[in-house]
Amino acid sequence: MKIIMLGAPGAGKGTYAKQITQKYDIPAISTGDIFRENIKAGTELGKKAKGYMDAGNLVPDELVCDLVVDRLQQEDCKNGYILDGFPRTIPQAEALTEALKKQDDGIDFALEINMADEAIVERMAGRRVCEKCGATYHIVNIPPKKEGICDECGGNIILRDDDAPETVKKRLEVYHEQTAPLIEYYKNLGLLSVIDGSKGLEQCVADISAVLESK
Ligand code: ADP
Ligand code: ZN
Numbered sequence: 001m002k003i004i005m006l007g008a009p010g011a012g013k014g015t016y017a018k019q020i021t022q023k024y025d026i027p028a029i030s031t032g033d034i035f036r037e038n039i040k041a042g043t044e045l046g047k048k049a050k051g052y053m054d055a056g057n058l059v060p061d062e063l064v065c066d067l068v069v070d071r072l073q074q075e076d077c078k079n080g081y082i083l084d085g086f087p088r089t090i091p092q093a094e095a096l097t098e099a100l101k102k103q104d105d106g107i108d109f110a111l112e113i114n115m116a117d118e119a120i121v122e123r124m125a126g127r128r129v130c131e132k133c134g135a136t137y138h139i140v141n142i143p144p145k146k147e148g149i150c151d152e153c154g155g156n157i158i159l160r161d162d163d164a165p166e167t168v169k170k171r172l173e174v175y176h177e178q179t180a181p182l183i184e185y186y187k188n189l190g191l192l193s194v195i196d197g198s199k200g201l202e203q204c205v206a207d208i209s210a211v212l213e214s215k
Pocket of ligand 1: 008009010013030031032033035052053054056057058059060061064084085086087088092162171
């Protein structure tokens with residue numbers, strides 16, 4: 001089962017991707033996480049990506065496409081995967097379609113997590129992330145058991161650099177301009193399902209499961 005998650009930053013793609021991973025035992029691949037790991041490790045890729053990310057812009061396609069296509073060749077992807085945060089532009093989607101086509105393969109589902117911008121801005125203000133393992137929390141909706149401390153690894157929970165309110169506005173603009181056209185792209189391929197992201201975690205997970213089991 002090969003799944004793409006679409007939706008604005010903060011709509012919950014990463015959270016749902018983790019749930020699907022547990023339920024269907026396929027890996028979730030987050031390009032945002034890959035970049036953040038590279039920044040932390042101080043790699044060349046991390047150095048190149050950081051400036052774009054902190055400004056709320058997309059990292060250029062050429063830094064992203066090969067990285068993802070290579071990742072999909074790894075052993076753990078043989079039964080499928082969930083892509084969270086890729087593709088994010090039409091050229092990225094085309095690169096993915098082409099790379100898969102070469103192996104007689106293709107995406108099975110594109111899930112759009114739909115949410116109004118106002119709700120996203122509000123939600124992002126409360127989003128926190130573990131400095132050490134990347135687990136995400138929300139100060140109101142998904143608080144850690146102990147304030148400021150990650151349930152999973154004991155690391156510090158912080159506001160992500162690019163979750164600052166001004167940067168969130170910029171990221172939403174970039175989303176509408178560059179990523180939202182992918183909704184039409186996957187609709188035309190007959191792969192799109194829209195999930196109402198305002199319904200809350202449990203209902204969304206149930207709706208996603210219903211879609212994945214319909215085929
Ligand atoms: P969110 O989904 O909340 O926006 P991500 O962790 O997916 O957060 O992405 C954070 C940042 O990483 C993006 O704003 C962008 O700069 C960069 N990024 C992640 N994936 C891609 C991609 N496929 N193409 C270009 N930039 C990306
Ligand atoms: Zn942690």
